[in-house]
Amino acid sequence: MLRSLRFAKLLAAAAFGLCLAVAGPVAKARPVYRTTMIAPGLYSFGAGMAFNAFMITDDGVIVMDSFDKAFAEASLQAVRSLTDKPIKYVVYSHNHYDHIGGAQVFKAEGATILSHEATADWLKRHPSPEVVMPDRTWSGPKSELRLGKSRINLLYFGPNHGEGMTVFEFPNERVIYTVDLVVPDRVGFAYMPDFSPREWERTLAELDTLDFERVMYAHNAPVGPRSSVANQLRYLKDLRAAVVAELAKGTPFMRIPYTIKLPQYEKWDGYEEWLPMNAWRVLLEIAMGV
Ligand SMILES: [Zn+2]
CATH class of the missing domain: 1.20.5 (Single alpha-helices involved in coiled-coils or other helix-helix interfaces)
Known part of the structure; x- marks a missing residue:
């Protein structure tokens, strides 16, 4: 519930x-949908379960993720209500169709589609009729995207969720936009599909060493404080500790996910429905290694 x-x-x-x-x-x-100005030139757009980001620079617009076609059309309208500058780039956060399926809307406006090479490699092997292949890729742990006087650092922390997961760092604004890795006040989504819990924990700890004040999200809220990164990590660590404790107690393996309670998170979205599913994901990673 x-x-x-x-x-x-x-x-x-x-x-x-x-x-x-x-x-x-x-x-x-x-x-x-609503548009939220995060800092001059930097915006969040969306509602509830989907927020993308865009940056209006002197030389054009950079859009980060599109969600589906209907969302992308509404997002384009929101951009157009603020500027008639060209859409220069759409940058994919990662390979999951639900976050990038509408990018054709921006490509039709002349945008170049950019992703990490790991995202593009996966999309080549698993094409979807809705998803436009990236026109250009970047590789390694960091790439700087400059347009006008604006700057976005594209950061890759290695495997954690999906392929080529990119965190967007806006150093001048001291903000990051992170997709799926931090969802404020919510337990993990369902059975935490395509997440590696231990790599997710590692990534959050690394993310928490960066210099920023606020976090933009893809789900649940447009923006929040940097403490949401540590809160997400704390939840995962508490979940893991609870699973390990049940294993140590000798609780039957198949009962463990239904035995775990984390009352300190009972106000978080998804607690009752998804906590056992989250516990399954961590338990199976411990048992299987993946
Ligand atoms: Zn995802």
Whole structure:
């Protein structure tokens, strides 16, 4: 059961959107998206379960992730309400279709699609009709993307979630945009698909050494304090410790995920439904090594 106030607000917003849609000519519910200025030129766009990022520079616009086609069209409209500068780049955060499936909308505007080479390699092997292949790739742990006077550091921490997972660092704004690796006030998503819990923990610890004040997210909220990185890491460590403790106690293997309780996180979204699934993921990594 998802119980937070934020979720309640989201439901209210969704219901509101539905009313509008039913009243209008097109009877299709649409989330109530909003644009949030994070710093001059740096924006979050989206609602609830999907927020992308864009940066307006002197020489054009950089978009980070598109989500699906409908989201990308709304995102393009949001950009266009602020500037008529060309869309120069769309940068993919990682290979998961749900985050990048609408990039064609920006490519049609002339954008170059950029990703880490690990993302592009995976997409070559697992193409989707919705996903546009990157036009250019970058490699290694860091690449600097400059446009006008603006600067984005593209950071790769190695395996953690998906392929070529890129964290966007805005050094002038002292902000990062991290996708899927930090979701504020929520336990891990479902069975934590395509996550390596121990590499995720390592990445969060490394991320927490960078110089930034605020974090932009892809899910649950547009932006929050840097402490959300440490909170995410603490949850994963507490979850692992609870699994290890059950193993040490001799709790039957198949019962362990249903035995674990972490009451300090019971207010987090997804606690009741997803905690056992999260525990399965960590337990199986401990048992199988992957
Ligand atoms: Zn993902």
